[in-house]
Amino acid sequence: xxxxxxxxxxxxxxxxxxxxxxxxxxxxxxxxxxxxxxxxxxxxxxxxxxxxxxxxxxxxxxxxxxxxxxxxxxxxxxxxxxxxxxxxxxxxxxxxxxxxxxxxxxxxxxxxxxxxxxxxxxxxxxxxxxxxxxxxxxxxxxxxxxxxxxxxxxxxxxxxxxxxxxxxxxxxxxxxxxxxxxxxxxxxxxxxxxxxxxxxxxxxxxxxxxxxxxxxxxxxxxxxxxxxxxxxxxxxxxxxxxxxxxxxxxxxxxxxxxxxxxxxxxxxxxxxxxxxxxxxxxxxxxxxxxxxxxxxxxxxxxxxxxxxxxxxxxxxxxx
Amino acid sequence: xxxxxxxxxxxxxxxxxxxxxxxxxxxxxxxxxxxxxxxxxxxxxxxxxxxxxxxxxxxxxxxxxxxxxxxxxxxxxxxxxxxxxxxxxxxxxxxxxxxxxxxxxxxxxxxxxxxxxxxxxxxxxxxxxxxxxxxxxxxxxxxxxxxxxxxxxxxxxxxxxxxxxxxxxxxxxxxxxxxxxxxxxxxxxxxxxxxxxxxxxxxxxxxxxxxxxxxxxxxxxxxxxxxxxxxxxxxxxxxxxxxxxxxxxxxxxxxxxxxxxxxxxxxxxxxxxxxxxxxxxxxxxxxxxxxxxxxxxxxxxxxxxxxxxxxxxxxxxxxxxxxxxxxxxxxxxxxxxxxxxxxxxxxxxxxxxxxxxxxxxxxxxxxxxxxxxxxxxxxxxxxxxxxxxxxxxxxxxxxxxxxxxxxxxxxxxxxxxxxxxxxxxxxxxxxxxxxxxxxxxxxxxxxxxxxxxxxxxxxxxxxxxxxxxxxxxxxxxxxxxxxxxxxxxxxxxxxxxxxxxxxxxxxxxxxxxxxxxxxxxxxxxxxxxxxxxxxxxxxxxxxxxxxxxxxxxxxxxxxxxxxxxxxxxxxxxxxxxxxxxxxxxxxxxxxxxxxxxxxxxxxx
Numbered sequence: 001x002x003x004x005x006x007x008x009x010x011x012x013x014x015x016x017x018x019x020x021x022x023x024x025x026x027x028x029x030x031x032x033x034x035x036x037x038x039x040x041x042x043x044x045x046x047x048x049x050x051x052x053x054x055x056x057x058x059x060x061x062x063x064x065x066x067x068x069x070x071x072x073x074x075x076x077x078x079x080x081x082x083x084x085x086x087x088x089x090x091x092x093x094x095x096x097x098x099x100x101x102x103x104x105x106x107x108x109x110x111x112x113x114x115x116x117x118x119x120x121x122x123x124x125x126x127x128x129x130x131x132x133x134x135x136x137x138x139x140x141x142x143x144x145x146x147x148x149x150x151x152x153x154x155x156x157x158x159x160x161x162x163x164x165x166x167x168x169x170x171x172x173x174x175x176x177x178x179x180x181x182x183x184x185x186x187x188x189x190x191x192x193x194x195x196x197x198x199x200x201x202x203x204x205x206x207x208x209x210x211x212x213x214x215x216x217x218x219x220x221x222x223x224x225x226x227x228x229x230x231x232x233x234x235x236x237x238x239x240x241x242x243x244x245x246x247x248x249x250x251x252x253x254x255x256x257x258x259x260x261x262x263x264x265x266x267x268x269x270x271x272x273x274x275x276x277x278x279x280x281x282x283x284x285x286x287x288x289x290x291x292x293x294x295x296x297x298x299x300x301x302x303x304x305x306x307x308x309x310x311x312x313x314x315x316x317x318x319x
Numbered sequence: 320x321x322x323x324x325x326x327x328x329x330x331x332x333x334x335x336x337x338x339x340x341x342x343x344x345x346x347x348x349x350x351x352x353x354x355x356x357x358x359x360x361x362x363x364x365x366x367x368x369x370x371x372x373x374x375x376x377x378x379x380x381x382x383x384x385x386x387x388x389x390x391x392x393x394x395x396x397x398x399x400x401x402x403x404x405x406x407x408x409x410x411x412x413x414x415x416x417x418x419x420x421x422x423x424x425x426x427x428x429x430x431x432x433x434x435x436x437x438x439x440x441x442x443x444x445x446x447x448x449x450x451x452x453x454x455x456x457x458x459x460x461x462x463x464x465x466x467x468x469x470x471x472x473x474x475x476x477x478x479x480x481x482x483x484x485x486x487x488x489x490x491x492x493x494x495x496x497x498x499x500x501x502x503x504x505x506x507x508x509x510x511x512x513x514x515x516x517x518x519x520x521x522x523x524x525x526x527x528x529x530x531x532x533x534x535x536x537x538x539x540x541x542x543x544x545x546x547x548x549x550x551x552x553x554x555x556x557x558x559x560x561x562x563x564x565x566x567x568x569x570x571x572x573x574x575x576x577x578x579x580x581x582x583x584x585x586x587x588x589x590x591x592x593x594x595x596x597x598x599x600x601x602x603x604x605x606x607x608x609x610x611x612x613x614x615x616x617x618x619x620x621x622x623x624x625x626x627x628x629x630x631x632x633x634x635x636x637x638x639x640x641x642x643x644x645x646x647x648x649x650x651x652x653x654x655x656x657x658x659x660x661x662x663x664x665x666x667x668x669x670x671x672x673x674x675x676x677x678x679x680x681x682x683x684x685x686x687x688x689x690x691x692x693x694x695x696x697x698x699x700x701x702x703x704x705x706x707x708x709x710x711x712x713x714x715x716x717x718x719x720x721x722x723x724x725x726x727x728x729x730x731x732x733x734x735x736x737x738x739x740x741x742x743x744x745x746x747x748x749x750x751x752x753x754x755x756x757x758x759x760x761x762x763x764x765x766x767x768x769x770x771x772x773x774x775x776x777x778x779x780x781x782x783x784x785x786x787x788x789x790x791x792x793x794x795x796x797x798x799x800x801x802x803x804x805x806x807x808x809x810x811x812x813x814x815x816x817x818x819x820x821x822x823x824x825x826x827x828x829x830x831x832x833x834x835x836x837x838x839x840x841x842x843x844x845x846x847x848x849x850x851x852x853x854x855x856x857x858x859x860x861x862x863x864x865x866x867x868x869x870x871x872x873x874x875x876x877x878x879x880x881x882x883x884x885x886x887x888x889x890x891x892x893x894x895x896x897x898x899x900x901x902x903x904x905x906x907x908x909x910x911x912x913x914x915x916x917x918x919x920x921x922x923x
Contacts, residue, residue, distance in 0.1 A: 015768075015780065044763045049611065050770075060768045060781060065760040067614050068770025070637050073607040076599065080608025081760075083597060084570055085615040088760050106607075109600035301568045303593030307730060310563050310592070314556060314727045315546060 006037035011046075013063040024175035024201035025054060028122060029061055031181040036064075038186055041089055048091045049078040051098035054129050054203075055122040058093045072103025075110040078117050083299050089189065092119040097127050100136040100156050111165035111194050113297040118189045119196045121158055124203040125210050132206035144206070159275040162196040163268065163290060169195035170271060170290040175202060176215045180226070180286060187288060193296050214284050223279065227287030232260040235283045243282060248273060250282055265291045323382030324487070325390030328479065329407050330399030332375040335476030340377025342480055342497055344722055346489045348547050352381040353540070355829065356722045357389035357902070359661075370431060371402045381487070385540060387829035389721065391904040395486065397479060399453070401429045401438070408442070417446045418482070420475075422454040449526075453478060456522065460514040465507050474515035481519025491520055541726065548725035550718040553692035554622070554648060555585035555594070560693075561618060561700055562593030564735050570612045570619040572597040572605040577660045578716045579624040579650040602630035606647065610634060613643040614769075616740055616759040618700060620646035624716075625654055628667055632674050635709055639679040639795065641769045642747075642755045644703035644710075646696065651715040653900040662900030663717035665825055666876035671711045672854055672883070678792050680799040682706075683854040685713040685825035690725040692718065695851070700736045702802055707754040713853070715875070717902045718826035741765050747779035753798035755779075803855040809848060809863055817844035819916050820867035822892075824850040824880055827903055831873055834908035843916050853880070856887065864888050869915055871895055873908060 011033045019025045036046065048059035052071035059066025065088075069077045074092045082090045092110075099107045099121050110117065126144060127133040133146040137158065141150040162170045169191040173181040181199065188195035200211045214223030225235045225243060233243040234255045244253050244261040250273065253260060264270055271290035277283075305313075328343075330336045337358055347354045359376040380390035395416045398404040400423040411417060419439070429436045439448060457478045461471040477498065484491050495513055502509040548556070562569040571586040571594055573579065587596050599605035602623055609619035623631060628649050638645055651667045653659035671683045682702055686695035692714060699710040742748070743756040746767040750756075758765040767779060775782035776790050811820070813835040823831040828849045835847040848863065850856075864870055864884070870892040872881035878894035885892050895911045897903060 042763065044761055044766055047615075047760050048768075052771075059770070062768075063766060065614075065766055066768030066770070067611070067641075068768065068772065069607065069610070070633055070771055073603060073634070076604035076607035077611035077614075079599075079604070079611065080570060080572060080597065080619070081611035081615045083608070084568060084595065084612040084617040084619075085760065088615065105600055106604055109604070299568070299595040300590065301593075301595065303562055303566050303568060304591045305559075305563050305593070307563065310560060310730065311727070313559060313592070315544070 006040065006042065008033045008037060010043055011036045011063050013061065015060050017061050018057065019054060020205050022202075022204035023054065024124065024203070025058065025122070027175040027178050028055075028120070028181065028199060028201060029058060031178045031185060032062070034178070034182040035185040035189070038182075039089070039189055045087075046089045046091065047081060048093055049074045049081065050093035051095070051103060052129070053095035053098045053127075055093050055095045055120075055201075056098065056129075072098050072101070073106060074098070075103060075106040075117070075119065079106075079110055079113065079115045079297070082115050082117055083297065084301060086116070086298060086301065090117050091189070092117050094119065094121055096121070096123045096125060096137040096158070097135045100158060100161070104136075108161070108165040111162055111167040111196065114166065114168055114193045114294055116192060116296040116298075117194055118185070118191075119194065120185070121196060121198045122201045123158060123198055124201045124207055125155070126203050126207040128203045128206055157275060158196075158198050159289060160272060163272055163275060167196050167290070168193035168292050168294060169288070171195070171288045172198045172200070172284075172286050174200045174211065174215045174220075174224075174286060176211075176217070177220065177286070184287065191291060193293065214279055223283050225283050225285045227263050227265075227274075227285050227289065229265055229288075230262055232262055233285065243277075245273060250277060252282070265289065268292070322384065323380055323386055323390065324394045325378065325380045325392065326395040326397070326483065326487075327376055327378040327393050327407055327410065328397040328483070329374055329376035329403035331402075332373050334375065334399055335473070336375045336377050336399075339476050339480045339483070340379060342494050343483055343489075344379055345547055346484060346493050347379070347381045347487065348545070348724055349493055350489050352383060353386050353724060354379060354381045354547070354722065355386055355389040356380075356720075357717065358720045371406050374403050374406045376403070376407060387832045388902070388905060391906060395483075397483065399423065399479075401434055402432050404438070405432050405434060411446060413445050415446055417448045419448065419450050420453040421450040422452050424450070451482075451522070456518060457515050460518040461511050464511050466511055470508065471511060474511045477512045477516040478519035478522075481516040481521075482523045485520045485523035491516060540724070543726040545724045545726055547722050548690050548693070549720055549722045550686070550689040550692045550714055551581040551585055551720070553686075553689055553725070554582050554696055554714075555589060557693045557696035558586055558594045558620070559589045559592035560730070560733070561697060561735060564730065564733075565618070565738055566593070567618055567738060568593040568595050570595050570597060570609060570617050572599050572608040572619065572621045573623065574599050574602045574605050574627065576602070576624045576627045578652060578719050579622040579627065579648070581719060582622040582648065582650070602627040603634060606631045606634040606638075606645070609645045610638055610641070610643055613638070613645050614641070614760070616757065618644075618704070618736070618738075620648060620696075622648040622650065624650045625652045625658065625660060626656065628670055628674070632670075635681065635711075636675045636677065636679045637771050638709040639675070639681055640771055640773070642707040642795075644700075644707055644757070646699045646703055646710050646712060648696075648712045648714060650719045651713060653898070659900040661716060663715045663826070663902055664875050664898065664900060665713070665715060665827070666879065666898070667713060668824075668853060668874075668876065668879040671713055678796065680796050680854070681709050681711060682799060682802050682852075683711045683713060684852055685850070686718065687825060687828035687849050687851055689718060689721050689723050691851070693725070693728075697733055697735060698805075701734055702805060704736045704738060704757070705754055706752055706798055706802055707757060708799065713825055715826050721826075745777070745779060747774055747776060752801055753794065800855050803852070803858045806852055806857050809857050809859050811846050811848055811863065813847040814839050814844040815846045817846045818868040819844070819871065819912070820846045820848060820863070820869070821871045821873055821895075821912060822848045822850060822880070822884070823873045824853060827873060827875065830903040830905055830908060833905040834903075834912060837905060837909050838912050838916070843913055845912055845916065850880075861888055864890055869893070871912065871915060873903065873911075875903065
């Protein structure tokens with residue numbers, strides 16, 4: 001541990017940040033640098049592993065160990081690193097194309113194994129670095145360079161995918177709410193097991209304002225539910241409304257009504273139900289959808305034998 | 320007495336033939352014979368019983384002098400059904416011994432393979448044929464035991480083993496010990512198999528099977544302690560040695576693929592020796608896990624075959640540019656695509672050398688015998704960590720499964736990797752061999768960020784500068800070229816004063832050595848060089864090439880190394896190429912070499 005209290009500065013370096021002006025990634029970088037001092041580990045204990053995409057550059061801008069890998073493979077790289085170096089705090093930085101398209105296989109198996117990593121899935125519903133093609137989370141009808149008549153397929157649901165893959169921590173946050181994001185990142189990192197945080201991020205160039213209908217400071221209260229354990233799913237300017245469920249059917253009620261659904265992050269089916277809500281029909285839940293505990297993927301990493309055992313091993317088929 | 324004898328045991332892939340072969344090999348080695356083996360299993364795990372597609376075979380040569388191949392024509396063939404007879408009879412020497420299972424020679428059995436029941440009658444004069452009612456005899460030994468009919472029948476492979484042991488004058492003690500260990504949890508099975516083994520042995524003794532010509536003397540070899548070892552076992556033991564001696568856990572990551580999976584199976588047993596196995600979700604994840612662990616300072620290797628090597632190409636490029644040490648073992652199999660997944664070939668050479676986008680050089684080594692795989696893996700790790708580079712080792716299906724006696728090494732004599740971390744606070748500062756500083760996460764003062772983007776040659780930070788890129792391309796090439804300084808001098812075998820040099824690489828060593836010996840004995844002078852290092856090539860290779868009038872390059876592909884030698888050294892090397900999925904036979908090589916030497920050149 002360091003002698004002085006850690007600050008944001010301990011996690012910054014002098015590399016030029018090269019995202020486009022107005023990019024949501026700046027806010028995510030800032031939220032990380034806010035969360036890291038609170039986590040308490042010195043910079044050298046953190047490793048940021050990224051894939052390819054705009055978000056993939058993030059490790060270069062952190063004063064921490066960083067490995068910028070190849071498209072889609074960050075989760076696989078991080079799995080090997082964490083398996084052999086359990087002493088390190090390993091983060092995966094990925095985007096919607098990187099994690100859900102080319103790297104989908106690695107993501108689901110990383111979650112299934114419950115590798116003790118924190119995965120940031122930075123979702124902006126578009127390929128930015130390659131200049132504006134549709135991604136697996138682009139909405140049906142979205143017009144992009146490769147979908148001039150609109151995207152024909154339906155988008156992927158990253159949270160439902162994570163839940164069904166066996167993730168033990170599933171959360172969502174928004175680049176435009178840095179305090180909430182920093183807090184969620186901290187909780188995700190403190191979780192023992194594989195955490196996935198979907199971050200709605202604004203690509204200012206190719207999908208500007210994708211989430212503005214609910215992510216802006218002036219409309220967030222009416223359109224998002226901040227999930228809190230054991231609390232009702234309240235929202236609205238004054239918190240006057242609440243989402244509840246009639247069986248599996250979501251219904252909107254007045255806050256204060258009887259028998260309102262209360263958020264229980266350990267309830268897998270409840271998390272699945274929340275993951276199925278779609279805006280604008282329903283408000284967007286942000287926060288921790290699901291958290292549970294099961295054994296993490298780990299090696300013993302101990303060499304228990306010595307030379308005499310080795311010689312016995314050699315001789316096991318001796319003639 | 321004969322110099323060497325060759326036996327092949329064949330049956331359905333579920334008949335336990337590989338087990339019989341393995342035990343026979345160990346027993347023969349224990350008796351002091353030199354042995355070479357060639358397992359041959361089908362691509363289908365349990366193809367339709369009794370069909371040629373499902374035939375599994377195990378070939379063993381034993382001799383009282385050192386031998387180099389598993390032989391090519393058979394003295395004894397044990398064939399458990401008509402399909403086995405059909406597929407292997409062509410290799411049996413005239414006058415050879417054919418042992419068949421009478422219980423599986425009904426008219427219906429023959430018809431399964433489109434053969435007539437009189438098939439054996441037609442060839443009976445060419446061979447010595449013994450028909451044994453194998454199932455009947457095996458079942459007779461099992462009376463009074465509490466076994467199902469299926470279980471009782473299964474013991475027939477040990478009946479065969481007993482019979483063959485007697486034939487070769489080998490004591491059954493080791494195999495009985497083996498049965499006791501293998502079936503220690505089931506007394507009935509233990510008894511069943513032991514009884515079957517003894518019954519087979521006694522049956523051979525009773526019918527006085529003519530064994531005079533199958534008895535051997537003892538081999539004379541360098542004094543020391545020996546064991547049998549396959550290429551796969553060599554790799555696993557080398558991994559255990561490196562982890563145990565450096566006291567650093569070693570990651571083995573892989574994805575199931577034939578024939579490389581066998582390495583995963585062996586390594587799975589070695590966790591206590593610090594060998595950690597990660598079965599990944601795909602080939603890409605396996606090498607990526609290695610890259611991550613290597614970034615973390617761990618020793619890592621991944622193994623694969625065939626299409627798996629294609630899938631690892633992109634990640635190998637990342638390992639080249641991030642200059643992270645890792646080893647890829649490619650157990651080559653016959654391609655393209657799925658090709659012949661259980662058969663051998665050396666056709667991945669070009670891919671290993673060139674199969675990445677951009678200029679992405681890396682060292683490529685090829686062990687030449689099963690035991691040589693042990694030293695090759697150790698050398699690969701030593702080079703990988705000293706030069707900070709990925710390394711490819713080219714094995715093949717034959718080398719993986721073939722066995723030879725291995726002299727148990729003195730561990731102090733091994734040159735194990737010397738793990739040095741944090742040599743400089745700048746990760747792209749280099750040692751005298753151009754290897755960069757391996758800076759370990761967790762170390763204060765060594766924080767750095769690396770990745771697939773080009774790096775500044777001094778600071779290691781991202782650089783788009785044209786001159787810097789040119790410098791880095793040249794630097795990476797120079798670093799790999801410099802690895803040739805690590806090699807021992809080339810050894811020319813055979814008649815080094817001959818006009819003709821035959822070059823081989825990797826697993827063809829045994830066949831080539833036998834062929835060259837045979838040529839020289841017949842007065843056809845030939846020199847032989849077996850290359851272990853394909854990239855960079857040995858520094859002293861050129862001087863040898865220029866000494867010979869004719870250079871032949873023998874390889875199990877369409878001439879990949881031959882092309883490389885022609886283009887690199889501007890000599891008129893000629894190929895001896897074979898792409899049948901089988902190892903070279905000595906006679907084929909002898910014929911091809913003679914063609915050149917006796918005709919005075921490659922071009923008539």
